Amino acid sequence: MNRIDLNGQHAVVTGGAQGLGFAMAKRFVASGATVSLWDIDEAQLHAARDELGNATSTQIVDVADWDSVKTARDRTEETGGEISILVNSAGIAGAAAPLDSYEIAMWKTVIDINVNGTFHVNRAVVPGMKERNYGRIVNIASVAGKEGNPNAAAYSASKAAVIGMTKSLGKELAGYDIAVNCISPATAQTRILEQLTPEHIEYMRSRIPRGRLLEVDEAAAMVAWLVSKENSFTTAATFDLSGGRTTY
Template sequence: MSNTYDLAGKFAIVTGGAKSIGRAIAELFLANGCGVCIWDADRAEVPGARSALVDITRSDDIRRGLAELGDAQRIDILVNCAGYLGRATSFKDHDPGDWQRIIDVNLAGTMRVTQAVLPRMLQQRSGRIVNLGSLAGREGLPGITAYSAASAGIIALTKALGREIASENVFVNCVAPGPIDTDMIRDLGPDVVDRMIQDSPLRRLGQRDEVAHLVAWLCTEASRFNTGAVFDMSGGRARS
């Protein structure tokens, strides 16, 4: 896509930016003049971006990541994109260790990072936070019950925090994708992916750059009356 966004001079932290949707967001930000630091548990090699090894389930990692940026670094944008889907299974058979990790990465991790970064935005009296949720959090999808619950928590967090800090000129929004063509989705297996495609009115998976463009727009002044909102990205699949 050739769309451009006025992000020149801004600085963003993108969690989960080493690959997939997070990487697409980081690359689009960089292409539009935004400085980027990627926080990921895996090493990120994105040309032009700074990076730090940050496991968002570990508060010490998050504190270290902020310390490496320095106290003087302005943070204009936070994109909470790090996520973990786990395996598709019935809830009665879902290993507790796995569903606990889903909650810890997706919901608790988003909360940890946001709580750590938010004071800088409040001090600046400006900022944009975009949380990546999921269609599963809006509707509840069988076979990925824990992921649905964690995503629903992200949506509720977005709505509540967006209302709480709107007067501080810090806007919080959520993008809730349906199935996007990523390794995380493909790893569910071809039968599951085929059903996802058949359930989509557009009869395809979404593309990671399509998600990135919506996130970028939410971080510009064009989106200056949106906070506490959840933006569908499901190709018409969402029913609520």
């Protein structure tokens, strides 16, 4: 494993108790950063902190709730110091169903967590980064946001919104030493697959030319560079982790 220098950095990782977020937090700790895990699952947070050790702290956060996010930001900076790195990994897949029969409540939940949640966390953290003229932000999108997956209109739409939000914010902050990028992974081997049918998972795997799902450590390796000081120029960009699936 190449060691990216994140010494002296303080990272917030939403959805950091498991899956992609946890893999990224683990990589950050190994690279010298302190990490605050934000997640709604208290039991998973405790388990994640036990594994990652004293370089981590935790906050129970509902990213869909603005007041919860603000409180978490304040507590995080009080105990862990200024936030210099942000990874927005909290998200849900939602149900697999055709758009014309998709449950309206489920649609709203997916949008609220994946889109509004990403907006809330960026809105909370960006002012401090602007004040200090430094920050690195990575929002987690999906190849579904570029290509659209059948029977996953809510998820696909939410991740397309994350890509658009990232490009907009990156341009807004281009005059600062703040980089805002996103990654668009193909299907990864995480617990989010528990929300999907085996048929839906197999459809997504079949679309990947490498013939397998993304490993979480592969995503963490890319993101570790994106949040480093070495990434001093690239911003408002989308980085694919599609195993050859994405064509644009």
